Every structure is written in structure tokens, then in C-alpha cells.
Amino acid sequence: MEILLGILVLFLIFLIKGIYDKRAWYKNLRQKMINDWGKVPEEEYTTEKFESLSAYYNTQLDKSKDVDDITWNDINMEEIFMLINNTGSAIGEEYLYAMLHKLEFSGEKLKEREKLMNLFADREDLRLELQLALYKMGKISNVSVYEYINRLEGLETKKIWPHLLMGAGFIVSVILIPFNPLIGGILTALMLGNNVYQYYRERAKIEIYFTVCAYIVRLLEGVNTIIKLNIPEINDYAVKLKKSKGVFQKFIRGSFLLIPKNAGGDLLGVFLDYLNLIFHIDLIKFYSMLDCFKANREALNMIYETVGLLDSCIAAASFRKMIPFYSIPDLNNTVKPFLEVEDIYNPMIDEPVLNSIHTKNSVLITGSNASGKSTFIKTLAVNAILSQTIYTSLSSSYKASFFKVLSSMALKDNLLGKESYYIVEIKSLKRIIDRTEEHIPTLCFVDEVLRGTNTLERIAASSQILKFLSEINTICFAATHDIELTHILENFYSNYHFKEQIVENNVLFDYKLIEGRAVSKNAIKLLEVMGYPSIVTESASDNAEYFLKEGKWNILKS
Incomplete structure (x- = not known):
């Protein structure tokens, strides 16, 4: 009898402990969910993980x-x-x-x-x-x-x-x-x-x-x-x-x-x-x-x-x-596409600089390297996608047409396919052209169009491609170093730029979008800041001045 009683007591102890442990586990899990709310999720990702994540989407894909x-x-x-x-x-x-x-x-x-x-x-x-x-x-x-x-x-x-x-x-x-x-x-x-x-x-x-x-x-x-x-x-x-x-x-x-x-x-x-x-x-x-x-x-x-x-x-x-703040997008089906954003930012950037733009036209963005051109157009693209998926814009105000969103930015040579950078680039741009249509406007983003070829043909071809894009129910944002494009396309594209200042041999960027084309020419000055030999920087400045006056380059001599 005592043995049976002892077994019963042990059984009850284990039963009570099991109930207690389960409740404690749920309580801890609940608290973890409270603590994790509004925080960056702690997940591990591998190539295999992303492949598995894409399986459902691949069955729903609409090219x-x-x-x-x-x-x-x-x-x-x-x-x-x-x-x-x-x-x-x-x-x-x-x-x-x-x-x-x-x-x-x-x-x-x-x-x-x-x-x-x-x-x-x-x-x-x-x-x-x-x-x-x-x-x-x-x-x-x-x-x-x-x-x-x-x-x-x-x-x-x-x-x-x-x-x-x-x-x-x-x-x-x-x-x-x-x-x-x-x-x-x-x-x-x-x-x-x-x-x-x-x-x-x-x-x-x-x-x-x-x-x-x-x-x-x-x-x-x-x-x-x-x-x-x-x-x-x-x-x-x-x-x-x-x-x-x-x-x-x-x-x-x-x-x-x-x-x-x-x-x-x-x-x-x-x-x-x-x-x-x-x-x-x-x-x-x-x-x-x-x-x-x-x-x-x-x-x-x-x-x-x-x-x-x-x-x-x-x-x-x-x-x-x-995120710091967001707005509910005001999305419209309009005959002519438009984009109006206030204080827009990218969630991947700590302490982002806020920018705004209102446009019904395509836009050329000029400025030096690292001034903010690529980051700005990526920010616009991310917000366009989030607005039309989770109905959230990282801005104080977002008003726009419903858009298809396409880009041609971070391209690489296709070594396995034996394709040069230029071939990869023109294929990428052609896919944007092929996906435009009358009923749904396209919002596209191009970073340094046709950078893979020579200056003469780049400007001649890129100006025509960008003009074509601006005329087919598309708002195109193109970042470029080619100031010539801002003049050639001034009837089709609005001009904006980012600038930098050089103060006491330091390069300072404010990352603020400014209306108009870039006017500063600091590329050679930046070489001086980085400590290049004076023979290089001074000769480069002289040759640039010669080109501006004569319209041709001075032939270098030994």
C-alpha cells in the first residue's frame, strides 16, 4: 500500500511539474514576443534559406x-x-x-x-x-x-x-x-x-x-x-x-x-x-x-x-x-503618372538625411561619387515597392500613381555567359522597355546609363534611350556623371543634383537633393585631397581648362 501511495505521489509531482513547466514556457514565450515587437528580427539566413523562401513565390510569379x-x-x-x-x-x-x-x-x-x-x-x-x-x-x-x-x-x-x-x-x-x-x-x-x-x-x-x-x-x-x-x-x-x-x-x-x-x-x-x-x-x-x-x-x-x-x-x-515614422500612401490610377514624396528615407541607413521631390516628369540626377545619387534613387524604389505591398511609405507623405517598378543599377559582367558589362547593361535596359505598357505606368531607375562603353557613343545612345523612356508612360530616374545629358534632355527631364564641399582638405557631403544640374567640378580637387602627386592634379586641371576653351583635348607629350 505504501509503495502504491509513493508511486501516486510521484505521479502527481511529475504531473504538477509538467503543468507548471508548460505554463512557465508559455509565459516566457509570451514575454519574448512582447520584447521582440518593433525590433529587428533575430533570424539566420543562408543561400538555401532564401531558395526555400522563394518556392511559394515562384508558383505565383507574374513576369x-x-x-x-x-x-x-x-x-x-x-x-x-x-x-x-x-x-x-x-x-x-x-x-x-x-x-x-x-x-x-x-x-x-x-x-x-x-x-x-x-x-x-x-x-x-x-x-x-x-x-x-x-x-x-x-x-x-x-x-x-x-x-x-x-x-x-x-x-x-x-x-x-x-x-x-x-x-x-x-x-x-x-x-x-x-x-x-x-x-x-x-x-x-x-x-x-x-x-x-x-x-x-x-x-x-x-x-x-x-x-x-x-x-x-x-x-x-x-x-x-x-x-x-x-x-x-x-x-x-x-x-x-x-x-x-x-x-x-x-x-x-x-x-x-x-x-x-x-x-x-x-x-x-x-x-x-x-x-x-x-x-x-x-x-x-x-x-x-x-x-x-x-x-x-x-x-x-x-x-x-x-x-x-x-x-x-x-x-x-x-x-x-x-521605423522612425511612416505614412499611408495615397495611390492613384491616373492618366499621366506622377510622384510626390516628402521627407523620404531608406530603412537600411542609420540617421538618414530626408529628401523630398514632386514630379510628373522623368528626372536626371547629377553629382560626384558618394554624394547620394544612387542612395536616393534606391530609396525611391524601395518606398514605391513597400507602398504597393505592405501599404507603408517611409516618408511623411507619399502620393503617386500605381507603378510597375524596374531598375538597372548594380550590374556585373556575366563571365559564365561570356557577356561583357555593356551587353549585360543593354539587355537590362531593353527589359525595362519591353515591360512598359499604356495602362500601367512604369517607375524605373537607372544608375550611370551605358557606363560600359566610350564617351561619344554613351552620350549619343543614352540620350536617345532616356528620351524614349520618358515618352512611353514612364517616369525614369537616371543618375549620371554626364552633364551633357542634362542639356540634351532638358525638354524631357527635370534636373536635380547632390553636391559636396571641400573644407580644409576634407570632403563634406550633406546628401540633400537640390533642384538644377550639378555645376561644381570637384573630381580633380578630390585627387588633391587624397594626396595624388601635384604633377598629376595640376596637369589634369590645365588639360580640362584647355578642353573647355578649345573643344578638344590637349595631346600629352613625354
Whole structure:
């Protein structure tokens, strides 16, 4: 009796401790979510991670309207994504990655995202409950949930009756032992050996898909938690989730046979392992789950997109909390494109200098190296994309047309394809021309157009390309060192510039955008500041003056 009482006491202690530990774990997780809100997310990224993130987007890709790879890389959108990605689930981060690529061209979806972001920002209690539900679903390192689901879609469904027969055969052979020990024993040994062999043979083929089923079960459990939260503000989404989840009851029922709740070699797990070897229970359950999955794939897609949207909007709301200030974009479908921004900045720059511009025309930006030209046009591009994806502009005011956004900036030689920088550049510019259309204006950004060729042909060709772009429902921002272009294109492009000052052999930049073309010529002066020999800098100044007077270069002599 005392032994039984002692066992009971130990059982109660372990039970109470388990309940306490679980509550403490949830309390700590909740506090972590509070602390992480509005902070830069702590995530590790690898090349494999980004490849997995792109799997869902690749199935949704629209080459005519989306942010393409060149533009994405030009303006460092992966770094922007990392700033925003405070998602709790693998589905959420895959959906967010796709969202930042897919520009919206009407206000309907953007306003719905705005409603959700405001809800999650204003209602911490509600948001935390939803985040805990999303956390149940979890993330998978360097693996795309969407890609794995597609793999499951392609798996051949098999009949379960062979496995049922093997299990029945083993039972019959065991029953036969009392009546005929020799034959019963031999049959039992043969059936056991066959069942184990067939089990490992089949299990090896589908092992990887068990992970997919495990994630789907976690996803459905998380969805069930969201439904039970009974949040009126997201009732429409909860109704969709409830309807879609309902068709997966057969999938969930008995899933513990395939995916034990407790990993780590507990007695129940060991017992189930032996049963599976003989009776193939997990294989039979797997193919039953596979049948249910294939019959309800559309419902799973609905769950994926609904969960992805909610999780992405939580992350976007956290991003808004992180940045110094933002504005809600005023986006319009207009006949003539326009862009009006006040106090715009880039989230990747500490202590950014704010700039403003109002224009209905294309714009040439001049100035010396490091003066701010490239940073400014990248800032405009990033804000145009964020405005048409997460409905957030890093500015005090953003009014603009709905735009396609394209750039040609950080290009490199294609050594593997045996293409020179110039070939890569003209292909990049041609893709912008090819994607322009009458109904949706294009906002494009070009840094040092045709820098890969000689001065004469560069100015002749680039002036015509830029003129063409300005006339085809496009606002083009082009950064250039070629002052000649500001004169040649003055009827088509507005001129702005950045300037620098040299004070006591120091180069000072204020990074403020100024209307008009650049007038300072400090390139040679900068050589002096950097300590170049006086024979180089003085001779360069003399030759420049000679060219301005004579219209030709002085021939150098030894």
C-alpha cells in the first residue's frame, strides 16, 4: 500500500511539474514576443534559406508586373525583407517574401492589409494570442513548406490492402502455434521477417514525406487554436479557416500513429515502433492521410494563404513600430503618372538625411561619387515597392500613381555567359522597355546609363534611350556623371543634383537633393585631397581648362 501511495505521489509531482513547466514556457514565450515587437528580427539566413523562401513565390510569379530579380537585387530587397520578417510560421515568411515581390495595382487588398496591421498594432492581447497560435506551426530550416506540400501532391497513392494482409497473416500464424507449433512457428518467423523487410523497404521511400504530414498536422492544430480564439475582428478569416479545416478531420484523426506527440524514446513510442514493424500501422495511416490530402488540396491552399496573410501583416505591423515614422500612401490610377514624396528615407541607413521631390516628369540626377545619387534613387524604389505591398511609405507623405517598378543599377559582367558589362547593361535596359505598357505606368531607375562603353557613343545612345523612356508612360530616374545629358534632355527631364564641399582638405557631403544640374567640378580637387602627386592634379586641371576653351583635348607629350 505504501509503495502504491509513493508511486501516486510521484505521479502527481511529475504531473504538477509538467503543468507548471508548460505554463512557465508559455509565459516566457509570451514575454519574448512582447520584447521582440518593433525590433529587428533575430533570424539566420543562408543561400538555401532564401531558395526555400522563394518556392511559394515562384508558383505565383507574374513576369509582367512583379518586382523582378534584377530590381530586387539592385535595391537590396533581401535586406529589407530581413528587417520586416518578424513572422512566427514558415508559411508566414514564405507568404511575406512573395508579398514583397507582388505589387498591387488597386487599393482593395492594400486597405485590407492596412486594417489588419492596425488591428495587430492596437490590440496587443489579441496579437499575442494569434502569435502563439502561429508559433505552434513553427518554422523549418532551409525547407519550403510549399515545396514539400507539392512533393506530397506528386506522390503516388498506393493500396493499403497488401499491408492489411501482411498484418492479418502474422496474426493467423501466431494463432496457429498452439495447434501446430512447428508449422505455426515457421510461418510466424517467415511472416515477421517479411513484414519487417517490407516495412523498411516502403518506409525508406516515403520517410521524407512524414515531415510534411507532421507540419500539416501542426498547421491544422494552430488553425484550430485561431478558430477557438473567437476574435470578431478576424471573423471572416476564421470562418474560411474553419470551413477548410473541417475537411481534414480524417487527416488529423489517428495522426499520432504516424507522428507521436512525444519524441525521444518514451515507452509508448517504443511500443508503437514495434507494432509498426509488424502491422505497418503508420504506413496504412500515411496513405489514408495522403488520400485525404489529395482530395482537399484546394482547402489546404486556402489555409496556407489565410495563415500567410495574417502572419505577414503581424510582421509588417512590427516593422512599422520599428521605423522612425511612416505614412499611408495615397495611390492613384491616373492618366499621366506622377510622384510626390516628402521627407523620404531608406530603412537600411542609420540617421538618414530626408529628401523630398514632386514630379510628373522623368528626372536626371547629377553629382560626384558618394554624394547620394544612387542612395536616393534606391530609396525611391524601395518606398514605391513597400507602398504597393505592405501599404507603408517611409516618408511623411507619399502620393503617386500605381507603378510597375524596374531598375538597372548594380550590374556585373556575366563571365559564365561570356557577356561583357555593356551587353549585360543593354539587355537590362531593353527589359525595362519591353515591360512598359499604356495602362500601367512604369517607375524605373537607372544608375550611370551605358557606363560600359566610350564617351561619344554613351552620350549619343543614352540620350536617345532616356528620351524614349520618358515618352512611353514612364517616369525614369537616371543618375549620371554626364552633364551633357542634362542639356540634351532638358525638354524631357527635370534636373536635380547632390553636391559636396571641400573644407580644409576634407570632403563634406550633406546628401540633400537640390533642384538644377550639378555645376561644381570637384573630381580633380578630390585627387588633391587624397594626396595624388601635384604633377598629376595640376596637369589634369590645365588639360580640362584647355578642353573647355578649345573643344578638344590637349595631346600629352613625354
